Amino acid sequence: MNKSSKKERFLEVVLKLIHKKGFKATTMRDIAQELNFEVANVYNYIDSKQSLLEEYLFDIQDEFHTAIDHVLASTHTADKKLQQAISSYIQITTKRPYEQALLVNEWRNLKEPRLQEFVERRRGYERKLQAIVEAGVKQGQFRALDIEMATQTILATLRWLYNKCLHSESIVNPIEIEKQLIEFIFVGIIKN
Amino acid sequence: MNKSSKKERFLEVVLKLIHKKGFKATTMRDIAQELNFEVANVYNYIDSKQSLLEEYLFDIQDEFHTAIDHVLASTHTADKKLQQAISSYIQITTKRPYEQALLVNEWRNLKEPRLQEFVERRRGYERKLQAIVEAGVKQGQFRALDIEMATQTILATLRWLYNKCLHSESIVNPIEIEKQLIEFIFVGIIKN
DNA sequence: TTCGTAGGTGAACGTATGTTCATGTAAATA
DNA sequence: TATTTACATGAACATACGTTCACCTACGAA
Numbered sequence: 001m002n003k004s005s006k007k008e009r010f011l012e013v014v015l016k017l018i019h020k021k022g023f024k025a026t027t028m029r030d031i032a033q034e035l036n037f038e039v040a041n042v043y044n045y046i047d048s049k050q051s052l053l054e055e056y057l058f059d060i061q062d063e064f065h066t067a068i069d070h071v072l073a074s075t076h077t078a079d080k081k082l083q084q085a086i087s088s089y090i091q092i093t094t095k096r097p098y099e100q101a102l103l104v105n106e107w108r109n110l111k112e113p114r115l116q117e118f119v120e121r122r123r124g125y126e127r128k129l130q131a132i133v134e135a136g137v138k139q140g141q142f143r144a145l146d147i148e149m150a151t152q153t154i155l156a157t158l159r160w161l162y163n164k165c166l167h168s169e170s171i172v173n174p175i176e177i178e179k180q181l182i183e184f185i186f187v188g189i190i191k192n
Numbered sequence: 193m194n195k196s197s198k199k200e201r202f203l204e205v206v207l208k209l210i211h212k213k214g215f216k217a218t219t220m221r222d223i224a225q226e227l228n229f230e231v232a233n234v235y236n237y238i239d240s241k242q243s244l245l246e247e248y249l250f251d252i253q254d255e256f257h258t259a260i261d262h263v264l265a266s267t268h269t270a271d272k273k274l275q276q277a278i279s280s281y282i283q284i285t286t287k288r289p290y291e292q293a294l295l296v297n298e299w300r301n302l303k304e305p306r307l308q309e310f311v312e313r314r315r316g317y318e319r320k321l322q323a324i325v326e327a328g329v330k331q332g333q334f335r336a337l338d339i340e341m342a343t344q345t346i347l348a349t350l351r352w353l354y355n356k357c358l359h360s361e362s363i364v365n366p367i368e369i370e371k372q373l374i375e376f377i378f379v380g381i382i383k384n
Numbered sequence: 385t386t387c388g389t390a391g392g393t394g395a396a397c398g399t400a401t402g403t404t405c406a407t408g409t410a411a412a413t414a
Numbered sequence: 415t416a417t418t419t420a421c422a423t424g425a426a427c428a429t430a431c432g433t434t435c436a437c438c439t440a441c442g443a444a
Contacts, residue, residue, distance in 0.1 A: 006420090022216075024214075024216040024217070025216070027400075027401060028401075028402060028403080029402095037421085037422065037423085038422070038423055039402090039403090040404080040422080040425095041421070043402095043403075044420075044421060045421095048402080049403095079382070105297075105300075133381075136381075140383060141382070141383060142381045142382060142383060143379075143381055143382070145372065145375070145381060149369075150372075150376065152352060153373070154381075156348045156351065156352040157348050159348065159352070160347070163344075164341070180341050183335075183337070184342065184380070185381060186380045187379065187380040187382055188375075188376070188380035189325075189328075189335055189337060189346075189378060190378045190379055191334060198390090219431065219432085220431075220432060221431080229393085230393055231393095231394095231432090231433090232392080232394075232435090233392050233393075235432095235433075235434080236392075237391095241431095241432065241433095
């Protein structure tokens, strides 16, 4: 068994446990029990409970940043850029729904100074998305809407997605999700 | 000082404290300190930490149910009903943003059997909203969209609102918010 | 005046929790 | 063969937490 696979299994099992019980409610003893060994051994895998959370959160946050940076670097029009940003968001969420759930629900459990770092980076992501929306309005592709509110609303429609991935009976198809969400965001629900 | 005002003040101060620190992270000693008295005295106001959370959550949940029941009982068309449902949601959120924040962020801390009760009631709310969306599709006012996904997406756009109420520098105007959100949900962001 | 009640105190209790340490073992490496 | 490394154990620790108990004080009602 190669070295990394054991730690990877550890992280995967613990991720799901934390998702189920919540970070604060998951004790080191819970983690040990889930993996069928003793508490002390948990510290052969991680430095502390805090660092465990940090590992998950900053890792998935990085993935989101990389994705939107890639979109921003392209030369497409704003509406196409927004579509790509949404598409990449959906892809990450469908691929890593548990990490995304942590990102949404457990970031409050970070402690300073990492908490501030996290919030700033998240704000950075929002600003990048907002820049796309703003460009779309200026270029006349989007209606003259409240830019910040539109951005936050778009993000809100994306943020609940992990729930569907985790609770849906059938496997979630990112292509179909994308089609639905893009339609919702771009032309709303009214006919015509 | 009349009897109820003291408990009301207690609940209001503690609500904000729990919002700031998170329910699990807020200790009985934190609560006591915030109110300038000793821990033991907290139990003259509430039965337990759990019951405190229950009080907040079921109270605000009731308010949402009452509001949507009122909309469902009306004889308007589906699109008008949806608009009213959204409007009432926004009114509650702007009036009680801290309770709404708890509803979104802290419900996981409920314990059985109240947790199940809460989740079922929430599901009930979602079904009521979904019924409106479904009627709108059947009557041809809305596009032929995935009904459950549309419902969840609409809810998602509403759920983040408390953030704006709590973090915005200026006072949030529910009328303006409603106008923006209805537009977003009904006709999207694309021009024409 | 007596008495119940609302509001407040200080000390303590049992338990849960994150973390450390000394120690052990089997396998990989040198 | 000798030694390091990865993985594992059991016991203990200091601390933090929710809750309880016995007791105190002020005050409006009876």
